[in-house]
Amino acid sequence: MAATSKLYHQDAYMREFCATVLSCAPCENGLFMVVLDQTAFYPEGGGQPADHGALGAARVVDVQLDGDTIFHYTTAPLHVGEVVQGNIDWARRFDHMQQHTGEHIVSGIIKSRFGFDNLGFHMGRESVVLECSGLLDDAQLQELELAANEIVCLNGEVRAWFPRPEELARLTYRSKKEISGEVRIVDAAGADVCACCGTHVARTGELQLIKFIGTTRHKNHTVIEALFGGRARNDYFQKHAALSRLSAFYSAPPLEVPARAEAERAAWEQSAFTSARVQQALFEAEAALCPAGQVAVRFCEGLSPDGARRYACALAQTCPAALVFGGQEGAYCCAIASHSADIRPVGAALALHLNGKGGGKPELWQGRAACTRQQADEITAQVLKEAGL
Numbered sequence: 436m437a438a439t440s441k442l443y444h445q446d447a448y449m450r451e452f453c454a455t456v457l458s459c460a461p462c463e464n465g466l467f468m469v470v471l472d473q474t475a476f477y478p479e480g481g482g483q484p485a486d487h488g489a490l491g492a493a494r495v496v497d498v499q500l501d502g503d504t505i506f507h508y509t510t511a512p513l514h515v516g517e518v519v520q521g522n523i524d525w526a527r528r529f530d531h532m533q534q535h536t537g538e539h540i541v542s543g544i545i546k547s548r549f550g551f552d553n554l555g556f557h558m559g560r561e562s563v564v565l566e567c568s569g570l571l572d573d574a575q576l577q578e579l580e581l582a583a584n585e586i587v588c589l590n591g592e593v594r595a596w597f598p599r600p601e602e603l604a605r606l607t608y609r610s611k612k613e614i615s616g617e618v619r620i621v622d623a624a625g626a627d628v629c630a631c632c633g634t635h636v637a638r639t640g641e642l643q644l645i646k647f648i649g650t651t652r653h654k655n656h657t658v659i660e661a662l663f664g665g666r667a668r669n670d671y672f673q674k675h676a677a678l679s680r681l682s683a684f685y686s687a688p689p690l691e692v693p694a695r696a697e698a699e700r701a702a703w704e705q706s707a708f709t710s711a712r713v714q715q716a717l718f719e720a721e722a723a724l725c726p727a728g729q730v731a732v733r734f735c736e737g738l739s740p741d742g743a744r745r746y747a748c749a750l751a752q753t754c755p756a757a758l759v760f761g762g763q764e765g766a767y768c769c770a771i772a773s774h775s776a777d778i779r780p781v782g783a784a785l786a787l788h789l790n791g792k793g794g795g796k797p798e799l800w801q802g803r804a805a806c807t808r809q810q811a812d813e814i815t816a817q818v819l820k821e822a823g824l
């Protein structure tokens with residue numbers, strides 16, 4: 436198959452071009468596989484996804500490289516010999532150029548400052564994930580992020596070229612794998628020199644902003660999730676909008692929101708603790724008033740599973756058995772307690788008849804029941820009678 440001339444290597448900013456159709460064959464998936472004499476469509480490779488766009492009236496939904504031939508997967512057939520106009524989905528491509536160039540800058544600085552290699556990167560729809568061969572602590576990651584943004588700010592040139600063998604021999608460059616044949620080098624404003632076939636922005640200022648949004652360390656590797664360019668800008672807009680809502684909610688300046696949220700959480704926990712103590716006192720007071728020898732059945736909507744357990748255990752101090760339904764009708768939580776009988780069969784029978792499930796020990800059973808109040812009343816009476824309680 437004829438080699439396709441790669442226009443994207445001559446000019447990464449070429450959005451439109453004309454080419455002659457060399458072949459067009461139908462695929463099993465309903466698409467058509469088109470080969471042109473030249474193309475500005477970048478095929479998937481080197482971690483960069485394939486371009487999308489149009490060839491004449493046909494949409495291009497995938498582009499792949501096999502040997503020196505580039506295959507365009509189109510939604511409609513093209514005539515062999517015709518000259519077609521190609522249009523690149525530029526928003527998609529420029530985003531890829533920003534992500535790709537940003538990855539060079541970050542990986543290059545990791546190598547030069549910390550001596551770690553890039554073990555691979557993935558350009559996802561949302562973010563870029565890159566893994567390096569060593570551990571970077573929080574201070575080093577912050578230093579890295581600032582240094583990468585400094586390269587953006589300096590707006591240096593990103594140059595890609597095919598060096599002659601003698602020039603290549605003198606160059607020190609990163610390479611992810613052994614390369615055979617002609618080697619293309621990209622120099623990202625001095626921050627990185629790397630063998631690469633992808634498309635890049637012309638100047639680092641086009642990256643606008645580099646933001647790390649997540650880092651994880653496992654074993655002795657560090658994985659960085661990063662956003663570059665438009666993705667980082669949009670992330671800032673969205674997070675600012677979210678923080679503004681929280682700021683209004685807490686009536687606090689944006690940067691004081693975390694402290695305010697933590698303080699409210701602590702106050703809520705204290706309040707819940709006090710509430711549980713008051714609740715416990717009420718449970719015990721009611722238990723003291725219960726007629727001896729009578730099984731207690733209580734419905735207390737809104738009570739948590741833990742509250743239902745404490746209520747049932749308190750009542751069982753004076754009653755032979757106690758059943759407490761908390762939660763709400765249709766989604767009850769249930770606790771059964773007894774100090775004199777094994778109440779597990781009672782719990783199992785309730786679960787069976789009330790569309791529920793649960794488990795426990797002889798003196799305490801806890802579960803759930805998806806039933807109405809009327810069903811719970813009727814079945815509880817029936818089950819307690821069968822159990823002889």
Ligand SMILES: [Zn+2]
Pocket residue numbers: 535536539621631632633634635
């Ligand atoms: Zn590259």
